[in-house]
Amino acid sequence: MKVFSKSCASLVAAGLMALAVAPASTQAQTQAQPSAANPFGLPENFSIFGDQASGERSATAVVNGYVITGTDIDQRVALVTSSSQNQLSEQELQRLRVQILRNLIDETLKIQAAEALELPVDKAQVEQTYNQLAAQNFGQNPERMDEYLISVGSSPAALKRQIEGELAWENLLRRNITPFVNVSAEEVNDVLERMEKSRGTEEYRLGEIYLSATRENRDAVLQNARAIMEQLRQGGSFVAYARQYSEATTAVVGGDLGWIRLGQLPPALAEAARQMQPGQLQGPIEIPGGFSILYLINKRQVLMADPNAAVLSLRQISIDFPADVSQEEANAKVNEFAAFVQTLRGCADADRARTEIGATVVANDQITAGSLPDQLRNIILNLQIGQVTPPFGSPQEGVRVLMLCGRDDPQDVGAPSFDTVMSQIEEERINKRAQRYLRDLRNDAYIEYN
Incomplete structure (x- = not known):
């Protein structure tokens, strides 16, 4: 990448001046030779000339003539942090701004590349996507999207710019990558055969946030990944952070990798996923080329019925507590x-709870296991008909149990279709080529940091 900045120019000038007045060494220094571990032949000991603060990352940039302003960064930061319930520290906020600037640079390169190839994004398509997001989040009042974005310190224009970048990237991949990815019938049949042999083994639906790293910036990227992980633990939206941070092409779908088997993952990610339960996060995990944060959306067995699709018949039996109940009294009543x-x-006897202890009994005969909270789902799927869960809840919200009255399991599923497997392989190859394509765009860019 060709990068020009005032700070770099001053550093060079200071370095030349220092060299001009430095006394000559009495002995010739041995210059380090390039090697696999040290490709630039950097010396072990050296001096830095000029103000070291000039190496701090800049706040804004000009990308091939397009200006990324501080306001652009502020509004995108607000877009990311609006889902977090905790305030970022000054250090975390600075790391976030650095990452946002990188994202805006990549976004600009994608839009510019699409325009250069006469593949500009249709503004009507941007508006349509924006309106769809508004409808998803605000239902019958999509116009509230504008008000919400402004209220959190962002703007409709910031979100629309992000949408434009994603659509431009899709246009570029459709023109320059997808037509040149080929998958043979033999490859697809081989995958289907391996799946059949793996029947009954587990597969995982994972979300991933991938951050690329080099040996030079590894520590900075790791710090950033840890900050993202902390925000996710505090309630940040994984989908929102994946869309904003992840450098994989799955960022546009919130990092969703779809259903995969552990053998398809790098060993470090496979080992982490093996130990996870649905709803859990793991990371940052170091892999070749960078770091990943994983979120386990769900898991199931290959070519077997998904227990989360079971339709359950349940009875909820609950009791309430007086507002002034003591902890001791509450414990006794729960026991x-x-x-x-x-x-x-059994379920035919459940109504006795209403007449004998004044409990409330509610029936639901069409609830899927997958719609239950993770903790309850795992308990209920191991119950026999007529059995109940342990009591759960609180004196403030009431304590309840669920009784299993019926369970209709789905039929075992067959292997995915030939076309589905082919699409999955194509998507994986497109993802790898897309990363190389974006790297080429960065290398050819003229970027001036301010």
């Missing part, structure tokens, strides 16, 4: 409640 529900002889 009595737990003992009572164990005396119930």
